[in-house]
Amino acid sequence: MGRKTAVTFDPYAVPSPSYICDEKKLRENLNLLRTVQEKAGCKIILALKGFAMWSVFPVVREYLYGVAVSSVNEAKLGREEFGREVHYYAPAIKDDEIETVIQLSDHIVLNSHSQFERYRDKIKSSNKKVKVGLRINPECSVVTTEIYNPCTRYSRLGITIAELNKIDLKEITGLHFHALCENSANELEVALRAVEKKFGHLIKEMEWINFGGGHHITREGYDTDKLISLILGFKEKYGVDVILEPGEAIALNAGFLVASVLDIIRNEIDIAILDTSASAHMPDVLEMPYRPEIVNAGEPAIYPHTYRLAGGTCLAGDIIGDYSFKKRLNIGDRLVFTDMLHYSMVKNNTFNGVELPSIGIINADGSFALTRAFGYEDYRNRLS
Numbered sequence: 001m002g003r004k005t006a007v008t009f010d011p012y013a014v015p016s017p018s019y020i021c022d023e024k025k026l027r028e029n030l031n032l033l034r035t036v037q038e039k040a041g042c043k044i045i046l047a048l049k050g051f052a053m054w055s056v057f058p059v060v061r062e063y064l065y066g067v068a069v070s071s072v073n074e075a076k077l078g079r080e081e082f083g084r085e086v087h088y089y090a091p092a093i094k095d096d097e098i099e100t101v102i103q104l105s106d107h108i109v110l111n112s113h114s115q116f117e118r119y120r121d122k123i124k125s126s127n128k129k130v131k132v133g134l135r136i137n138p139e140c141s142v143v144t145t146e147i148y149n150p151c152t153r154y155s156r157l158g159i160t161i162a163e164l165n166k167i168d169l170k171e172i173t174g175l176h177f178h179a180l181c182e183n184s185a186n187e188l189e190v191a192l193r194a195v196e197k198k199f200g201h202l203i204k205e206m207e208w209i210n211f212g213g214g215h216h217i218t219r220e221g222y223d224t225d226k227l228i229s230l231i232l233g234f235k236e237k238y239g240v241d242v243i244l245e246p247g248e249a250i251a252l253n254a255g256f257l258v259a260s261v262l263d264i265i266r267n268e269i270d271i272a273i274l275d276t277s278a279s280a281h282m283p284d285v286l287e288m289p290y291r292p293e294i295v296n297a298g299e300p301a302i303y304p305h306t307y308r309l310a311g312g313t314c315l316a317g318d319i320i321g322d323y324s325f326k327k328r329l330n331i332g333d334r335l336v337f338t339d340m341l342h343y344s345m346v347k348n349n350t351f352n353g354v355e356l357p358s359i360g361i362i363n364a365d366g367s368f369a370l371t372r373a374f375g376y377e378d379y380r381n382r383l384s
């Protein structure tokens with residue numbers, strides 16, 4: 001995944017394992033997103049599901065309007081640490097959460113007719129003013145990895161036009177769709193066409209529409225001009241405000257996972273055991289699945305020394321992949337995995353009691369700051 005990334009820090013000078021955010025690269029992404037906001041006249045908010053490293057929220061909030069959240073915990077973090085707009089959407093909200101959700105949120109997007117009926121009066125009668133929207137399902141699959149396709153058949157995510165026709169929309173100020181994952185502006189165009197075809201007659205009645213996440217805006221080659229013209233065209237046609245809520249695009253290629261070689265063994269092939277784990281520290285490697293890039297390493301047999309890189313848990317399948325290196329690996333060597341900021345620390349776990357990676361920042365001036373280290377208490381406190 002991602003372009004070749006140069007490392008601007010000494011991997012031996014940071015803890016291992018650790019996730020390292022590169023502030024300069026983060027700001028490059030945010031600058032591009034700011035340009036989109038300015039040229040398209042839209043709002044971009046950060047989806048905390050993909051990236052919730054709150055020690056850099058002061059940086060992110062210089063550029064973005066707020067956060068998209070999907071749980072009370074995310075909403076609290078957004079309110080406390082980001083401090084701008086909080087847009088709430090979840091597949092279902094619990095009765096004992098709704099009051100907190102109302103107090104924490106500026107927008108609440110409900111996922112179904114019954115959730116809307118269940119909470120409309122509570123939201124309406126609250127002294128906290130909240131904009132209420134509905135998530136629609138455009139039933140248009142542009143995502144080919146099924147686990148990430150919100151429009152797959154029988155999807156629970158969003159209201160189909162057949163169901164929406166049964167709802168009185170007079171208290172609804174906006175619509176939300178999320179149909180993309182790592183997609184280009186071309187795929188957004190396809191999704192927008194489906195949204196317009198099915199829901200166009202209702203959009204004119206709305207104040208705002210949220211195009212969801214999955215816009216890979218900061219990827220090399222992404223056509224931002226096309227994105228901007230799609231948003232401008234949509235705003236002009238329907239007279240609505242447009243919101244985007246990407247997660248991945250904010251942190252794309254803006255950070256690393258540093259790990260160490262603990263042992264090198266042989267079982268027909270050379271295997272290096274690391275102090276990190278696919279299963280615990282980069283679960284998308286197994287879930288998506290995908291092959292992360294490593295600085296100064298390549299596909300097997302490109303360079304003279306090929307190793308299978310394996311995690312430190314007892315799970316047989318805790319394997320990151322096969323990589324080749326110019327020099328033989330040694331115990332204690334540091335490896336730098338690129339593009340490890342999004343969907344990594346938000347999904348990691350203490351499976352097998354492996355330690356969680358520390359979290360740090362390479363500041364814009366090149367200095368390193370360790371923002372978090374984890375210990376036994378973090379493992380213990382999740383159990384009883």
Ligand SMILES: *Cc1c(COP(=O)(O)O)cnc(C)c1O
Pocket residue numbers: 047049050068089178180181182212213214215245246247248249
């Ligand atoms: C996952 C998700 C996002 C963020 O998606 P990215 O692929 O990280 O940009 C935004 N909105 C909703 C509703 C989501 O489920």
